[in-house]
Amino acid sequence: QVQLVExxxxxxxxxxxxxxxxxxxxxxxSSFAMHWVRQAxxxxxxxxxxxxxxxSNKYYADSVKGRLTISRDISxxxxxxxxxxxxxxxxxxYFCARDSWRGVIVSNFFDYxxxxxxxxxxS
Amino acid sequence: DIQMTxxxxxxxxxxxxxxxITCRASQSISNYLNWYQHKPGKAPILLIYAAxxxxxxxxxxxxxxxxxxxxxxxxxxxxxxDFATYYCQQSYSTALTxxxxxxxxxx
Numbered sequence: 001q002v003q004l005v006e007x008x009x010x011x012x013x014x015x016x017x018x019x020x021x022x023x024x025x026x027x028x029x030s031s032f033a034m035h036w037v038r039q040a041x042x043x044x045x046x047x048x049x050x051x052x053x054x055x056s057n058k059y060y061a062d063s064v065k066g067r068l069t070i071s072r073d074i075s076x077x078x079x080x081x082x083x084x085x086x087x088x089x090x091x092x093x094y095f096c097a098r099d100s101w102r103g104v105i106v107s108n109f110f111d112y113x114x115x116x117x118x119x120x121x122x123s
Numbered sequence: 124d125i126q127m128t129x130x131x132x133x134x135x136x137x138x139x140x141x142x143x144i145t146c147r148a149s150q151s152i153s154n155y156l157n158w159y160q161h162k163p164g165k166a167p168i169l170l171i172y173a174a175x176x177x178x179x180x181x182x183x184x185x186x187x188x189x190x191x192x193x194x195x196x197x198x199x200x201x202x203x204x205d206f207a208t209y210y211c212q213q214s215y216s217t218a219l220t221x222x223x224x225x226x227x228x229x230x
Contacts, residue, residue, distance in 0.1 A: 004166075035219075044210060044221055044222070044223045044224040045159075045161070045167070045210050045212075045221045045224070046221065047212075047218075047219035047220065047221065050217070050219075059217045059218075061218065062124070062218070095166070095167070097167075100169070100172065107172070107214065108155075108214035108217070108219055109157040109169065109172050109212060109214045110159075110167070110169060111169050111178065112166075113166035113167050113168075114166060115164070115165065115166050116166070
């Protein structure tokens with residue numbers, strides 16, 4: 001069955017960096033676009049970033065553009081989110097999510113999600 | 124970015140009630156509207172995609188309707204496991220956005 005398991009969260013000071021990972025299993029990882037979505041404490045869901053099935057296209061929310069970078073390693077079936085210049089407002093649970101359609105055509109909605117990893121940015 | 128506005132932000136209902144949640148987009152998004160259920164500490168679940176298509180494995184008491192700017196999620200007979208927060212999400216533009224959520228609580 002499809003599984004997405006996030007890791008790498010923790011407590012970090014403002015301005016520092018962190019890298020999140022999402023280990024994928026149970027499906028052909030190289031065939032699906034992937035996303036990161038976050039939820040700040042007491043708030044709703046916020047889409048963060050997208051990467052196409054082959055890594056050739058990436059999109060970001062304006063709130064993270066230039067600071068967060070999405071990438072993927074097909075050989076390791078792993079999705080990443082490199083988080084630089086972290087701010088207190090980046091504090092959230094970060095979910096990885098699979099795009100619902102395989103291949104070139106993207107659905108931009110999410111049929112499988114991980115359970116999330118908590119990032120706390122605090123001095 | 125396209126703004127998504129959900130109402131109400133919370134509601135109290137009893138098991139067996141019919142529940143309706145609305146979602147309004149700041150511009151027309153055709154039928155590029157999806158609904159999710161989210162419980163604390165769990166992974167969100169896709170319920171409805173393309174405004175009215177039921178995701179595989181989701182109970183038929185969930186249904187969606189609407190197009191353009193106004194959309195509705197209906198739970199025909201609320202079950203104990205349905206108490207959760209529900210989010211709409213537009214997939215019309217590459218800057219994906221969610222509604223603020225509707226928390227469904229036990230009356």
